[in-house]
Amino acid sequence: MSLRAVVTGCGHYLPSRVVENAEFEATLDTNDEWIRSRSGIERRHFAAEGENTSSMASAAARKALEDAGCDVSDVDAIIVATSTPDLTFPSAATMVQAELGMTNGFAFDVQAVCAGFVYALANANALIVSGQAKRALVIGAETFSRIMDWTDRSTCVLFGDGAGALLLEAQEADGTPQDRGILATDLNSDGRYRDLLYVDGGVSTGTTGYLRMQGNQVFRHAVEKLAATANTAMERAGVSADDVDWIVPHQANIRIIQGTAKKLNLPMEQVVVTVQDHGNTSAASIPLALSVGRDRGQIKQGDLVVTEAIGGGLAWGAVVLRW
Structure with a gap:
């Protein structure tokens, strides 16, 4: 016998403010068609004043606990x-711990920026x-809306805020590959590529800074590295691609998602896609997509x-799990 980390609950939270692509037309040289054609994004959610990463994380965590029928203790x-x-x-995690009333x-x-949830799953x-x-x-x-340069049309239209959570339990x-769990x-x-995607602020500058990205270069690395890490995992x-029920990728750009699925020889019908509604929510995007995919009836136990x-980093990775 061996131990597996099994998903017993999931949940997500999205801020109430929905920002459609058309909202950017008033301040930027862009439009809905331009944003959709390049990213697949139609809308995203922005956190309200007073709403922070920890409060959204706590809301998603409560839903995951409720879904699992588990007490925070x-x-x-x-x-x-x-x-x-x-x-x-x-x-932020200790703030969530306090918010949930967990004292143990x-x-x-x-x-690990957009790869953060994969890294967190591996650690868990x-x-x-x-x-x-x-x-x-x-x-x-994530609250990426707080690190956007609102004059940079190549980045500020791509990102959104939100949170997703999974509860993992030792079972x-x-x-064997038929086990539930991770x-x-x-x-x-590869830190040599750090200048492709970074925030130009921190303790060295004394400012929060703004997100900076060389989009074409990131795209060039993304499809190849995502397919390779998925195959390795x-x-x-x-298991092989033939065994896979669902790919749940980081929701950054529909063209990256399509390109990766093609490299893995899997049809888009087996890909959970939420980028059109959420934009790129960085580390929140995979748990958001998992929770939405489960709620839609796509992801089922045993899949x-x-x-x-x-x-950014660049950092990348993959996790294979049976739901």
């Missing part, structure tokens, strides 16, 4: 993937498989799911 760990924490420190266990953040899996935690809340939450399994992970990074899990993401 039974959770051992909270991992929040984010690049937009409320403060430099303490971690431990909480910490993971920062390792904690569970090694016996350091029995239940872990894994959350992706005994047979150690079957394999693959993580990668599937190989480690002992084999592959998630993959790439973000």
Whole structure:
């Protein structure tokens, strides 16, 4: 027998303010058709004043706990993937811990930008498989609207805010690809490409800074690296593309999503797509898509799911799990 980290609950939260592409036409040289044709994005959600990464993360976490029928006192760990924490420190995860009323266990953040949730899942899996935690809340939450340069039409129209959460629980399994839970992970990074996607602020500048991106260069790396990491994770899990029920990719750009699916020889009918409604929510995009995909009736218990993401760093990775 072996231990697997099994998804027992999921949930998400989106701010109430919906921003359609047309809203940008008043301040930028852009339009709805231009944004849709290049990204597939039609709308996104922006956090309200006073609404922060930790509050959205807490809302998503509560839904995941409710979905699992689990009390927060039974959770051992909270991992929040984010690049937009409320403060430099303490971690957003400890703020969520306090907000949920959890006084036991431990909480910490993971920062790998858009790949953050994949990194957080890999960390949670390792904690569970090694016996350091029995239940872990894994959350992706971002308020990217707070780091946008509203004069840069190439970036500010792409991003949105939101949060998604999974509750993982240690369960005994047979150690085969038929087990429920996380079957394999693959993580990668290459700091030589840090100038392709970064925020030009921090303690070195004394400013929050704005997101800067060389979109064409990021696109060039994305499809190749996403397909490669997904294939590596599937190989480690002992499964092939033929076994996959759903790809749940990082929702950055519809062309990247389509290109990656094509490289994996999987039809778009097997890809959960939410980018049109959420935009790029960075570390929140995969848990958001998992929760929405489950709510839509796409993802069902027993389905084999592959998630993959790439973000600033560059950092990228994939997780193969059976729902």
